[in-house]
Amino acid sequence: MRARLLVIVLVVVGLVAFGLGGLLAYTTAQAQQEGFFTRRLTDTVYLASLVQRSLTEATGADLEALLGRYQQVYGMSVQVVTADGAPFAPSALPARLDATGSERLDAALAGRRSESPMLQMPWDDEPLVIAEPVLVDGEVRGAVVTVSPTTALHERELETWAMIAGAVLLALALGVLVSLPVVRWILHPVRRLDEGTGRVASAVLAGGAAEPVADDSGPPELRRLSVSFDRMAETVTGALAAQRAFVADASHQLRNPLTALRLRLSNLQGHVDSAAVDDHGAALEEAERLSELLAGLLALARTERTAPLVEVDVDAAVADRVEAWRPLAEHTGLRLELGGQPGLTVSAPAGAVEAVLDAVLDNAVKFSSAGDAITVHTARHDGRVEISVRDTGPGLGPEELERATDRFWRSPSQSNVEGSGLGLAIAARTVEQSGGSLCLESPDGGGLRVVAWLPVGQGTAPTAER
Numbered sequence: 410m411r412a413r414l415l416v417i418v419l420v421v422v423g424l425v426a427f428g429l430g431g432l433l434a435y436t437t438a439q440a441q442q443e444g445f446f447t448r449r450l451t452d453t454v455y456l457a458s459l460v461q462r463s464l465t466e467a468t469g470a471d472l473e474a475l476l477g478r479y480q481q482v483y484g485m486s487v488q489v490v491t492a493d494g495a496p497f498a499p500s501a502l503p504a505r506l507d508a509t510g511s512e513r514l515d516a517a518l519a520g521r522r523s524e525s526p527m528l529q530m531p532w533d534d535e536p537l538v539i540a541e542p543v544l545v546d547g548e549v550r551g552a553v554v555t556v557s558p559t560t561a562l563h564e565r566e567l568e569t570w571a572m573i574a575g576a577v578l579l580a581l582a583l584g585v586l587v588s589l590p591v592v593r594w595i596l597h598p599v600r601r602l603d604e605g606t607g608r609v610a611s612a613v614l615a616g617g618a619a620e621p622v623a624d625d626s627g628p629p630e631l632r633r634l635s636v637s638f639d640r641m642a643e644t645v646t647g648a649l650a651a652q653r654a655f656v657a658d659a660s661h662q663l664r665n666p667l668t669a670l671r672l673r674l675s676n677l678q679g680h681v682d683s684a685a686v687d688d689h690g691a692a693l694e695e696a697e698r699l700s701e702l703l704a705g706l707l708a709l710a711r712t713e714r715t716a717p718l719v720e721v722d723v724d725a726a727v728a729d730r731v732e733a734w735r736p737l738a739e740h741t742g743l744r745l746e747l748g749g750q751p752g753l754t755v756s757a758p759a760g761a762v763e764a765v766l767d768a769v770l771d772n773a774v775k776f777s778s779a780g781d782a783i784t785v786h787t788a789r790h791d792g793r794v795e796i797s798v799r800d801t802g803p804g805l806g807p808e809e810l811e812r813a814t815d816r817f818w819r820s821p822s823q824s825n826v827e828g829s830g831l832g833l834a835i836a837a838r839t840v841e842q843s844g845g846s847l848c849l850e851s852p853d854g855g856g857l858r859v860v861a862w863l864p865v866g867q868g869t870a871p872t873a874e875r
Contacts, residue, residue, distance in 0.1 A: 422584035430577040437573070438566045439528050446525050449539055449557050452485070453523075457541040457553040460489050464497065464543055464550040472497075486556040492549055494518060510538035510554070517542045517552035531566040535559065598627035598635050609642045671696045718843065720866045723753040723787055723794060726762040731785055734770045742779030749787035754866030755794045757843035762796065762863075765847075768836040769798045769859045776802035776857075793845070793862045801856040810849045836861070 456479070463472050476487045489497040494514070506514060513523045517540035529535065536556050543551045605622035622642075623635035674693050681689045731747050738745040755762065766785070773783045781801045788795045805813055812818050814837040817830040836859070837847040845863040852858045 422588070423581055426577045426580045426584070430573050434570050434573050435528070437569050438531065441562060441566055441569075442528060443525060445557075445559070445562050446537065446539075449485070449537060449555060450523065450541070452479070452483070453539045453541040453553055453555045456487060456555070457543045460497075460553060461543055461545055461550070464489070464491065464545070484558055488554045488556075489543075489551060490514070490518075490554065491551045492518060497551060506538065506554070506556075507535070509535075510540070510556070513538055513540040514552060514554055516540065517554070518549060520544070520549050529559070529563070531563040531570060533559075533563065594626070595628060595631070598622075598631035602635060602638055605638060605642070609646070667696065667700055671700065717758065718756045719759050721755050721757050721759070721762050723755055723762065723796065724751050727766065727785060727787060727796065730763055730766040730770065734767075734774065738774055738783060741774065741777075743774065743777050744782040746782055746784045747786075748784065750789055751787075753787055753789060753794050755843070755863040756866050757845075757863055758839075761839050761843050762861075764839050765796070765836045765861050766798070768832040768839075769861075772832050772859070773798055773800040773802070773857070776800065778802065781856075789865060792865050794865050795860055795862060797858055797860040799852060799856060799858045801854065804851050804855050804857045805849070807851070810851065813849050814847060833859070 456475075459475065460472060472489065476489075479485055479487050491497050509526070516523065520542050522541060523539045526537065536558050538554065538556050540552050540554045542549050543553060601622040601624065605620070608620050608622075621639045623632065623639050625632060627635075671693070674689065674696055677689060727747065731745055735745045770783070770785075777783060777800045783801075784797075784799045786795070786797045786799065814833045815830075816834045818834075819830045833847070833849075840847045840861050840863065843863055845861060848860045848862065850858040850860065
């Protein structure tokens with residue numbers, strides 16, 4: 410941002426400086442050339458008045474000496490021609506005039522004076538040609554043509570332009586020196602706002618207060634914006650903190666009476682009238698379902714908070730959860746298999762890998778049938794670690810795969826299976842808190858494959874497959 414604003418300021422200053430410098434160079438060169446033309450035109454008019462008598466008497470006596478003195482003093486070649494364009498006196502003029510000189514000579518013989526020429530660039534070396542008619546009693550008797558070298562004039566113009574260019578560069582340098590602190594002063598609140606946005610996001614995820622960005626510096630408008638941003642950040646973090654506190658407190662406070670309710674319902678086992686046995690069983694099931702839902706809400710509330718990232722040994726975490734779930738899997742007739750690349754570590758909050766595996770394995774065990782296999786696989790790809798769980802259950806359709814990580818969502822075809830619809834949502838939020846992503850796939854052969862992509866840890870080394 411600072412570099413872009415500085416470039417814009419320099420471009421504006423440069424355009425102004427070059428615009429003013431170019432205008433000054435143009436007007437200076439024009440004034441110098443106009444002055445030079447005026448002086449040479451005055452000399453040519455004076456010479457035309459001196460040669461009137463010579464043309465009238467048709468004699469060039471003393472004219473050659475006069476023209477020679479002008480050549481010697483001013484470096485200006487002079488030629489006198491008669492009314493028919495023939496040379497009247499010797500001169501140092503070239504044998505042929507250029508197109509501009511010829512036009513001016515024709516105009517002089519027609520009784521017109523030479524006009525000021527177009528502006529010449531300092532690197533042009535064309536001489537200045539002026540033709541003045543010689544009039545006697547209003548009749549054109551001839552013309553005086555002067556050819557003046559412009560080398561010295563253009564050298565002075567180049568010197569002037571060099572001074573103007575130096576002044577422009579000096580103005581640019583001063584513009585840089587002045588704009589740097591000004592740009593820094595203007596953009597200081599913007600930089601603080603940019604940094605504050607990231608701090609607000611981190612504070613929201615961590616459940617804490619964001620550091621203020623307003624520090625009474627910068628333009629008044631940006632200072633007011635910083636104050637408004639701080640108020641907004643305080644409101645947002647406060648509202649989210651209150652929301653999390655409400656979910657956590659409500660879930661925690663409901664757990665005690667719910668536990669007491671389950672105990673009371675369990676104690677009624679065997680003391681319920683035969684007509685109410687089914688209702689008693691349904692009540693126990695609903696109490697158990699509500700208990701699972703509260704546990705899921707508490708787990709989900711915990712995933713909304715940011716925890717520090719640590720090095721996690723993938724082998725230890727995966728082996729621990731596979732062994733923990735193996736008895737239940739074998740009890741239901743499932744095979745729990747582990748494979749992939751060992752020696753991996755990931756950067757994640759403590760317990761994150763275990764929480765993700767618990768949620769995904771619970772889902773796989775629920776929806777798999779006896780005799781099926783559940784495979785846990787680990788690998789490394791392009792700086793990320795893959796932890797996948799593959800089952801051979803009924804799987805999900807393409808549209809259902811996109812919604813499977815939504816809170817409380819359950820597939821309509823599997824509504825008869827117990828669950829709260831929070832397992833994959835918890836797994837997805839946990840992986841996101843680690844800087845990774847959770848992906849659901851429908852592999853060949855049916856079933857569901859859940860892949861957790863996590864940032865690779867520093868301790869990971871390439872090793873062979875298990």
